[in-house]
Amino acid sequence: MKLYTFAPAPNPRRVHMFLAEKGIEVEEVEVAIRDGANLAPAYEAVNSLRTVPVLELDDGQKITESVAICRYFEALQPEPALFGTTPLEKAMIENWHRRVELEGMQAVAEALRNTSPRFEDRAIAGPRNFAQIPALAERGFARLGFWFEDLNARLKDSHFVAGKTFSMADISAYITVNFARMVKTQPDESLQHLARWRAGIDARPSSRVGT
Amino acid sequence: MKLYTFAPAPNPRRVHMFLAEKGIEVEEVEVAIRDGANLAPAYEAVNSLRTVPVLELDDGQKITESVAICRYFEALQPEPALFGTTPLEKAMIENWHRRVELEGMQAVAEALRNTSPRFEDRAIAGPRNFAQIPALAERGFARLGFWFEDLNARLKDSHFVAGKTFSMADISAYITVNFARMVKTQPDESLQHLARWRAGIDARPSSRVGT
Numbered sequence: 001m002k003l004y005t006f007a008p009a010p011n012p013r014r015v016h017m018f019l020a021e022k023g024i025e026v027e028e029v030e031v032a033i034r035d036g037a038n039l040a041p042a043y044e045a046v047n048s049l050r051t052v053p054v055l056e057l058d059d060g061q062k063i064t065e066s067v068a069i070c071r072y073f074e075a076l077q078p079e080p081a082l083f084g085t086t087p088l089e090k091a092m093i094e095n096w097h098r099r100v101e102l103e104g105m106q107a108v109a110e111a112l113r114n115t116s117p118r119f120e121d122r123a124i125a126g127p128r129n130f131a132q133i134p135a136l137a138e139r140g141f142a143r144l145g146f147w148f149e150d151l152n153a154r155l156k157d158s159h160f161v162a163g164k165t166f167s168m169a170d171i172s173a174y175i176t177v178n179f180a181r182m183v184k185t186q187p188d189e190s191l192q193h194l195a196r197w198r199a200g201i202d203a204r205p206s207s208r209v210g211t
Numbered sequence: 212m213k214l215y216t217f218a219p220a221p222n223p224r225r226v227h228m229f230l231a232e233k234g235i236e237v238e239e240v241e242v243a244i245r246d247g248a249n250l251a252p253a254y255e256a257v258n259s260l261r262t263v264p265v266l267e268l269d270d271g272q273k274i275t276e277s278v279a280i281c282r283y284f285e286a287l288q289p290e291p292a293l294f295g296t297t298p299l300e301k302a303m304i305e306n307w308h309r310r311v312e313l314e315g316m317q318a319v320a321e322a323l324r325n326t327s328p329r330f331e332d333r334a335i336a337g338p339r340n341f342a343q344i345p346a347l348a349e350r351g352f353a354r355l356g357f358w359f360e361d362l363n364a365r366l367k368d369s370h371f372v373a374g375k376t377f378s379m380a381d382i383s384a385y386i387t388v389n390f391a392r393m394v395k396t397q398p399d400e401s402l403q404h405l406a407r408w409r410a411g412i413d414a415r416p417s418s419r420v421g422t
Contacts, residue, residue, distance in 0.1 A: 063302050063303070063306050065305065065306045065310070068303070068306035068309065071301050071302050071305045072301065075297070076298045088272070091274050091279045091282055091286070094276065094279035098278065098279065099276070103337075124354075126314075128357060130350060130354075133347060133350065135344045136347055142341075143335075
């Protein structure tokens with residue numbers, strides 16, 4: 001199998017960090033998205049959605065969503081479990097992971113893609129063009145501030161985002177906090193529980209993948 | 212355990228349809244969201260996010276995301292599998308389910324919550340108020356039209372949304388197509404593969420839950 005990717009971008013980076021935690025290596029094909037390689041005609045045959053990453057299996061089937069790629073590897077190699085083992089862990093990781101994506105990752109993406117000249121007419125990743133909406137960028141910045149506060153509150157009560165063990169929810173949250181640098185926004189120093197958690201993840205070798 | 216719910220709303224309805232497919236019954240507490248019961252002070256202790264559904268376990272722990280509730284029951288009672296059995300099925304169901312949510316469900320939600328007077332200042336579900344953004348509603352309607360076309364194209368090649376078997380991706384897609392009635396938008400009759408698939412789901416007893 002083969003992973004079409006551009007490791008520094010946030011979605012691919014989630015997959016790379018997940019694979020590093022699992023100790024899995026996959027053949028990679030770099031797609032230079034900063035040069036627009038994903039929008040070039042040649043990439044259409046790889047992924048008509050124009051996104052990275054894409055996992056191509058040996059029979060040609062493709063998985064085009066980052067978290068679906070991670071779930072594929074979780075099922076192939078369950079240990080260490082990053083989506084939970086018991087029913088309650090599985091539920092809580094899904095619960096917190098969704099909140100990270102909806103409240104954090106989406107907020108950064110809305111702030112970035114609706115302001116940066118690089119994303120003019122590309123406010124949504126995918127095969128179709130959408131104009132930037134300034135009010136949506138503004139809302140994204142506001143939501144990002146709330147998300148930092150809410151994440152800090154959660155990490156006051158919980159060692160990791162979804163509970164006692166490191167999970168996919170930590171991977172997506174950590175990459176989102178770093179991704180927020182792209183919109184020049186970082187958590188206030190007073191958010192000490194978030195800072196404690198972040199320092200713990202910084203110390204994991206997987207955190208350096210793609211940087 | 213106890214499910215706080217309002218069955219006709221799209222997110223709770225996903226859970227009810229999922230439970231009906233599994234043949235699982237859960238004690239229910241109705242939260243009259245159309246009367247604002249979720250925003251009343253009494254509901255804060257149940258869910259500070261102000262959303263339904265919420266699954267409260269016997270030890271008081273709560274799962275507040277619909278799909279996390281479904282995954283909890285999938286782990287407790289794996290058959291019939293609605294999130295897949297093999298690694299590839301699990302990946303493909305996650306893949307298509309995410310696309311349904313991001314491209315379809317989110318489009319309807321954006322169209323509805325940014326136009327309806329009922330959602331003035333409530334453009335995002337949750338504990339905080341956000342103003343409506345007319346341009347986001349407009350984009351939601353445009354995306355919804357594209358989603359119907361893309362779903363039809365997918366269902367030309369695939370019996371169900373994620374492959375050969377009925378899955379969570381069908382539940383979310385079906386409920387989204389029905390939910391689009393709330394913004395007075397339905398798939399064009401020319402989208403015959405979508406219509407074939409929808410008629411098949413209409414015939415399942417689980418489709419009538421919450422209606």
